[in-house]
Amino acid sequence: MxxxxxxxxxxxxxxxxxxxxxxxxxxxxxxxxxxxxxxxxxxxxxxxxxxxxxxxxxxxxxxxxxxxxxxxxxxxxxxCQVCDHNANMEVKERCSLYSNTICKCQKNHYCEKGEQCRTCYPCDKCENKEVETECTETNNTVCRDAKNTRLHGVIAAAVLVPIIIISIISIVFYVWKRKKSRKHEKCPEMPEEVEPLKKDVDLNPYLPEIADHLSWKMMKRVARSSGMTNASIENHECNHPNDAKEQTNGLLQEWYQKQGLYEAYPALIRTLRAIKERTAADKIMEIVEGNHRLKARP
The missing domain is CATH 2.10.50.10 (Tumor Necrosis Factor Receptor, subunit A, domain 2)
Known part of the structure; x- marks a missing residue:
């Protein structure tokens, strides 16, 4: 029990x-x-x-x-929530058994509260102003003063236009000067020789002494005037970096070989005179003519 x-x-x-x-x-x-x-x-x-x-x-x-x-x-x-048309709202997502209605602002209206919004406001119109940022569903239009914009544009133009014009003129002048300089180097004017040059002189024995009276810059101008390419000239710079004397001597040797046995001497003097290096030309004439006269004596 x-x-x-x-x-x-x-x-x-x-x-x-x-x-x-x-x-x-x-x-x-x-x-x-x-x-x-x-x-x-x-x-x-x-x-x-x-x-x-x-x-x-x-x-x-x-x-x-x-x-x-x-x-x-x-x-x-x-x-379900009702989207109030009088509050400038409309349905974004309809109500279902499992979710509430989602409302949004009507076109050209905004509300900064997002889905919590109960009233939307008309977007501002930029009358006599320019639109900086368009109106969105959550942000009002941002306007800016068109007069200030135009004023800033005028000021910018007033500053930039002269700078652009000066830049263009500078570029044109630089290009013109470069072309003129290259034309002068390639086709130098050959002034009348002050005195006749000997035609049977071989420069080869005098090349080391001549190189001592030519700078690297001067030798490059002589080479360009004779039609040598920049690649050939730059090759000597690479072979003897930081040694202008060896660069000059190497380029002079190559230039001499391209001129011919008895053509090198008059060509060198004419070219130096044409590029207004008369001092160097006269010094080389002294070296060549003096030594040649000594060799010619019985």
Whole structure:
């Protein structure tokens, strides 16, 4: 008798505490109601009746223009928001069983509160001004004074135009000067010789001494005037970096070989005179003519 009484008490206690209603499995969570553990209704549904010891909770879909956006134990669904046309709003996303209406501002209206907005305001019109930033759904138009803009443009033009003109003139003058300089070097004017030059002189024995009286810059001008390419000239710079004397001597040797045995001497003197290096020309004449006369004596 005692055992039967104990078992009855345990069964009664278990029923009053409750676990989930009946044998139901709660897919969306649970809630407590009058000592019973009840299943939540899925979103889009409301609770019609709470669970009991013997019965499960009963759920019902929300009606038109209402919603519930999460599992719940609510007895009433929430009313869908209405986008108030008088507040310059319109529907962005329609209400469903599972989500509320999302409103937005009508065209040419804005509200800085985003989805929390309840009233939209007309975008400013930039009358007698220029639009700096167009109006958007969340930001008003930004205007700027057109007079100031034009004034800034005039000032900028007044400063830039003379600079541009001066730059163009400088570039044109530089190009013209370069062309004139190259033409002069390639085709130097050959002035009349002050005195006749010997025609049977071979410069080869005098080249080292002649090189001592020619600078690298002067030798480059002589080479260019004779038609030698920049590549040939630059080759001597690479062969003897930082040694102008060796550069000059090497280029003079190559120039001599291109002129011919008895043509090099008169060509060198004529070219030096043409590029206005008369001092160097006279010094070379002294070297060549003096040594030649000494060799010619019996």
């Amino acid at each position: 005692f055992v039967i009484t104990f078992l009855c008490c345990v069964m009664f206690a278990g029923l009053t505490e409750g676990s989930t209603t009946g044998s139901a499995k709660c897919d969306y969570g649970t809630y407590q109601h009058e000592g019973n553990t009840c299943c939540l209704c899925p979103k889009g549904n409301r609770v019609v009746s709470d669970c009991t010891i013997t019965d499960d909770s009963k759920c019902e879909r929300c009606g038109p223009d209402s919603y519930l956006d999460h599992p719940n134990n609510e007895n009433q669904c929430k009313a």
